[in-house]
Amino acid sequence: MGWYQVDALVHLVASLLVTGYTLFWAIMALALGRTARPAEAARLLGVVRDSRWPHVLVPFSLRLRLPTVGWLLLAVAALSGVLAGLLGHSVAVGGMGGAMTPLLALKLVLFVALVAGHALAMRRPQAPLLYMNFLLTVAIVAISANLMR
Amino acid sequence: MALYQISVTLHLLAAMLWLGHMFVWSLITGPALKRVEPPQTAELLRERSVFMGAFGWPALALLIPTGLYQLAARGITLGDIASLSFLELPDGPVLAAKLLLVLWMVVYQAVWAHHRAPVAVYVNMAAALLILAASVVVVRGWE
Numbered sequence: 211m212g213w214y215q216v217d218a219l220v221h222l223v224a225s226l227l228v229t230g231y232t233l234f235w236a237i238m239a240l241a242l243g244r245t246a247r248p249a250e251a252a253r254l255l256g257v258v259r260d261s262r263w264p265h266v267l268v269p270f271s272l273r274l275r276l277p278t279v280g281w282l283l284l285a286v287a288a289l290s291g292v293l294a295g296l297l298g299h300s301v302a303v304g305g306m307g308g309a310m311t312p313l314l315a316l317k318l319v320l321f322v323a324l325v326a327g328h329a330l331a332m333r334r335p336q337a338p339l340l341y342m343n344f345l346l347t348v349a350i351v352a353i354s355a356n357l358m359r
Numbered sequence: 360m361a362l363y364q365i366s367v368t369l370h371l372l373a374a375m376l377w378l379g380h381m382f383v384w385s386l387i388t389g390p391a392l393k394r395v396e397p398p399q400t401a402e403l404l405r406e407r408s409v410f411m412g413a414f415g416w417p418a419l420a421l422l423i424p425t426g427l428y429q430l431a432a433r434g435i436t437l438g439d440i441a442s443l444s445f446l447e448l449p450d451g452p453v454l455a456a457k458l459l460l461v462l463w464m465v466v467y468q469a470v471w472a473h474h475r476a477p478v479a480v481y482v483n484m485a486a487a488l489l490i491l492a493a494s495v496v497v498v499r500g501w502e
Binding site: 211212214215218219222223225226227228229230231233234237238240241242245254257258261262263264265266276279348351352354355356358 | 364367368370371372374375376378379380381382383384387388390391392393394395400403404407408410411488491492494495496498499500501502
């Protein structure tokens with residue numbers, strides 16, 4: 211595989227992980243909102259936020275809190291996306307040619323909104339923010355499907 | 360063209376949601392929640408995290424028909440797949456590998472998905488990554 215293809219694969223995997231990550235938070239918000247009182251649901255979302263990864267092999271002090279894992283996933287998605295633009299795959303074979311289109315601009319705006327949403331949600335996890343982050347992710351994936359030829 | 364784009368969008372969304380759920384729950388959030396204290400809270404959170412059930416069958420219900428539609432749009436019919444004549448195409452072998460891996464994931468879903476199967480889970484995730492790689496090659500070529 212060429213470098214563009216490798217980068218495209220990294221971007222796909224990172225996007226898949228970001229999708230799973232925001233889906234997880236949305237499901238936790240929904241599940242806890244349905245089965246616990248608001249104050250208890252908020253407390254439990256905070257417990258989830260403070261949980262650490264990985265759960266073995268690494269000393270506890272070096273384990274990452276879930277928001278940090280989220281930041282890493284977003285960073286890999288962003289960097290691999292920027293690299294895809296820089297590699298500027300030829301439009302003739304279905305790539306972007308390094309060009310900015312309205313659809314790509316919309317994707318980038320939504321990604322910035324997702325980054326902001328993640329920052330806010332991880333300070334204080336609340337259901338509306340977590341749902342919004344998930345919907346932003348879905349919108350970004352849907353737009354990405356229409357960027358491909 | 361619009362129907363094709365809708366198909367691609369649904370195909371990608373189904374894959375992202377299913378595989379994202381699979382990877383993140385298995386590799387990140389599931390393990391992270393195991394060590395929450397006290398253990399009763401850990402158990403509660405893990406139980407809550409799976410209250411919506413799994414995504415496999417609904418995702419496959421979208422992935423298979425949209426995948427077949429997209430193949431047909433590229434000139435590869437069910438008959439071509441059944442007769443293996445698609446192997447003669449330039450990306451035929453890569454496509455064959457992808458379809459075999461998809462078949463594995465269907466078998467995994469039917470046999471192991473809702474049971475404790477640590478080895479099969481990791482084999483399934485490896486298959487998913489190979490499917491993604493094959494998809495990149497089919498759509499973007501090798502170089």
